Amino acid sequence: MTKPGVVLGPEDAVVAAAARHFSFPPPRTTGGESCRKLAAQVDLGAAAVMGSWLDSMKASSPRHKLMAAPLAGAAADAEHDDWMERHPSALERFDALAAAAKGKQVAVFLDYDGTLSPIVEDPDRAVMTDEMREAVRGVAARFPTAIVSGRCRDKVLGFVKLEELYYAGSHGMDIRGPTAADPNNPGKEARSVLCQPAAEFLPVIEEVYGALVGSVEAAIPGAKVENNKFCLSVHFRCVEEAAWGALFDRVRGVLKDYPGLRLTQGRKVLEVRPMIKWDKGKALEFLLDALGYAERSDVFPIYIGDDRTDEDAFKVLRSRGQGAGILVSKFPKDTTASFSLREPAEVRDFLRRLVDVDANAT
Numbered sequence: 001m002t003k004p005g006v007v008l009g010p011e012d013a014v015v016a017a018a019a020r021h022f023s024f025p026p027p028r029t030t031g032g033e034s035c036r037k038l039a040a041q042v043d044l045g046a047a048a049v050m051g052s053w054l055d056s057m058k059a060s061s062p063r064h065k066l067m068a069a070p071l072a073g074a075a076a077d078a079e080h081d082d083w084m085e086r087h088p089s090a091l092e093r094f095d096a097l098a099a100a101a102k103g104k105q106v107a108v109f110l111d112y113d114g115t116l117s118p119i120v121e122d123p124d125r126a127v128m129t130d131e132m133r134e135a136v137r138g139v140a141a142r143f144p145t146a147i148v149s150g151r152c153r154d155k156v157l158g159f160v161k162l163e164e165l166y167y168a169g170s171h172g173m174d175i176r177g178p179t180a181a182d183p184n185n186p187g188k189e190a191r192s193v194l195c196q197p198a199a200e201f202l203p204v205i206e207e208v209y210g211a212l213v214g215s216v217e218a219a220i221p222g223a224k225v226e227n228n229k230f231c232l233s234v235h236f237r238c239v240e241e242a243a244w245g246a247l248f249d250r251v252r253g254v255l256k257d258y259p260g261l262r263l264t265q266g267r268k269v270l271e272v273r274p275m276i277k278w279d280k281g282k283a284l285e286f287l288l289d290a291l292g293y294a295e296r297s298d299v300f301p302i303y304i305g306d307d308r309t310d311e312d313a314f315k316v317l318r319s320r321g322q323g324a325g326i327l328v329s330k331f332p333k334d335t336t337a338s339f340s341l342r343e344p345a346e347v348r349d350f351l352r353r354l355v356d357v358d359a360n361a362t
Contacts (some may be wrong), residue, residue, distance in 0.1 A: 079332055084340070087339060087340040088339060089339065089340060089342075089346075090324070090339035091346055094350070100324070101300040104298045104299060107146075107299065107300070108144070108302050108354070109146045109284060109301060109313065110145070110148065110304050110347075111147075111149060111304065111328075112128075112151060112159065113149065114305075114307060115304055116160070118343070118344055119237075121238050122238075123226055123235055132344065132347075133160065135348045136160065136165070138355040139354055140164050144291050146165060146287050147168065148303075148313065149169055150171045150269075150271060151228055152174070152226075152227070153167045153168070153170065153174045153229070154169070169228065169229065170198070170229050171279055173198045173231065173274070175195040175196070175286060176194055195286050195290075198274040198278065199230075201230065202230070205229070205274075212225045213225050215251075215254050216251060220247045220250065221243070222238035223247055224238070230273075233269050233270070233271055234269065234270040234271075237268040264309070265308070267307050271309070279309065281315055302323055302324050302326065302354075304347055305327065315336050324338050325339070326341055330343065
């Protein structure tokens with residue numbers, strides 16, 4: 001009899017065809033660490049250089065990629081083909097993924113913006129479709145499922161509206177387990193999971209939020225500062241490119257008085273975070289440990305995300321020698337992920353296939 005949460009796939013011959021996409025280093029011998037131990041090491045980072053930051057901000061813009069593509073012509077096509085060879089579609093290689101997960105406990109980890117919902121100009125309007133919600137609900141009914149987002153945990157829960165999931169907000173600095181009963185363990189109460197490694201930074205984050213609203217949002221048309229509880233997001237998606245330099249200067253001007261905070265970047269957003277060694281990769285490790293999977297070799301974690309902040313989670317899967325990282329992107333870019341999907345609609349279809357293959361196996 002098939003156990004709930006285990007994916008069964010086609011014949012083992014399919015695995016050999018995709019072997020190089022699962023040729024990770026051997027699994028680590030050490031297990032999951034506690035929330036406190038994982039966050040103990042301080043990440044000092046490096047000094048930001050204005051020119052490199054602006055170049056990076058431009059590189060994160062799909063508009064720049066779209067403008068460059070027609071100019072590149074055949075070279076761009078060759079680059080795309082080569083990238084797809086190294087990061088094939090998770091839908092086209094789904095049978096190989098299912099075969100690799102055969103007999104293993106699957107766990108699913110999902111970014112939100114750009115993965116479950118489209119990237120939109122107003123971050124408050126990044127709602128997921130009912131079809132996507134049903135796909136996520138179906139996956140969560142069969143496998144432990146978590147949302148790992150840079151957003152405030154409560155805001156993501158408000159978007160997703162599924163209480164049976166694990167939620168890791170603020171880039172994993174605010175983790176809580178399901179508030180509804182675990183569908184994978186009928187009759188058991190919801191797991192009590194809580195991890196907030198940056199709790200001591202809350203007063204500083206609130207103070208800097210007010211300073212950024214006054215210095216950036218009030219002065220740069222189109223800029224929006226979002227309070228994600230344990231981190232802050234400065235969105236510049238609606239800011240004219242000519243003003244990006246001024247925006248960066250103002251953000252850096254505020255942060256110079258707060259040495260305990262660091263600046264990172266995502267898709268058309270600058271992120272202000274506590275200077276602790278914690279990211280989505282650490283959140284993934286914590287969740288695997290909380291689920292009791294840290295020491296197990298028969299686990300197949302699937303992590304799907306679209307942002308550079310998701311790379312930390314992809315790297316964890318590589319280092320563990322387990323599972324599959326899937327990047328959501330229409331454009332070739334550097335990634336540690338093994339597979340790709342083009343857009344949220346393909347993520348939805350992939351999740352539906354996960355549900356279907358498990359239903360057929362049982």
